[in-house]
Amino acid sequence: MIPAREIYDLLIDRVKQLDEQQIEEIIIGLTWTLCRSGGNNIGLTMSPGIATRTLPWSGSLVGKNSSELVEWIRSWDPYQSSIAMAVINASINSQSELLANSTAMDMSSAPGNLTVFEHFAPMMKDKKVAVIGRYPGFDLYEEMCDLTVIERNPGKQDLPDQACEYILPESEWVFITGSSIPNKTFPRLLELSCHANVVLLGPTVPWLPELGQMGVDYVAGVKIDEAEKLRNTVAEGGGIRIFGNGASYYVADTAQGKLDSIKKQITEVVAKRDHLKSEIEAWQSGVQMNPLPRVRELEIVDKKLSILDSQYKRLWDSRNPKSEFEKQVMSL
Secondary structure (H helix, E strand, C coil): CCCHHHHHHHHHHHHHHCCCCEEEEEEECCCEEEEEECCCEEEEEECCCCCCCCCCCCCCCCCCEHHHHHHHHHCCCHHHHHHHHHHHHHHHHHHCHHHHCCEECCCCCCCHHHHHHHHHHHHHCCCEEEEECCCCCHHHHCCCCEEEEECCCCCCCCECHHHHHHHHHHCCEEEEEHHHCCCCCHHHHHHHCCCCEEEEECCCCCCCCCHHHHCCCEEEEEEECCHHHHHHHHHCCCCHHHECCCEEEEEEECHHHHHHHHHHHHHHHHHHHHHHHHHHHHHHCCCCCCCHHHHHHHHHHHHHHHHHHHHHHHHHHHHCCCCHHHHHHHHC
16 A cells, blocks of 8 residues: 555656646636646646735746646645646646546536536445535435535534544545645545545546555546636636536546555465464464463454455445345345
């Protein structure tokens, strides 16, 4: 499993490995920030939403190379990190095999900002679901699942940020906004969601294959269909209007990396358990003394193995649902 904190190194390295792209335009809209580079490669990210009268470097970004601005993804300045994320998406997403092999979502099934939730609705049914951020119109799904919305500026039905520490570890499905990457909350959110099916969603999402090895099960991001139409919508203050105006949702199942990682961990833990058992057996035969530390360590290893087995089974079952006949047989 790749530690989620490494995403910032991976994003920077990936951009620098690609052909250098010159920044041709940066637009900081009311809702979205857009970068156009390398001709007509477009990258989006959510704008910070923090009021400011001016930005000290305005007028100096166009003409720079992508490798110069990508380092801003490490910045704690929300405008710098947002611009870096847009630059990253313009570079990576235009050449991503993960996006090329993804599946288009049905954009007519629900309002654009709810397309992802409509897609996953059958799998969310009767599950414990946590969503990072309040999405307009999301009330539609509250009756079909045990839903908790965690919001930085919580409304009456929402919980505050700190609830993540308690809610995410107990959730079966967790939806994490892509803007968690530039705002630096992504690593902790993913760590807390290790037992859940994790969907990383939104126009800010980079189509990075390694996300699966970090613990993301599904990447639900956007593909740019009409660059000029999208640019105009962003520049004119568009929010969810970007859907149907140049951007559409696609989804990729990245869980195989997570399954492979868990399977590898299980193999390593089983080997360690077998070694501890052999040492305890040696004590029982009088060859070795003081087995107590090994007995305690074995208890810890057994507990870890049980957790890994449960994670693997839950992930496997979510992708290989049982038929109604199998469910009836198991209930007998």
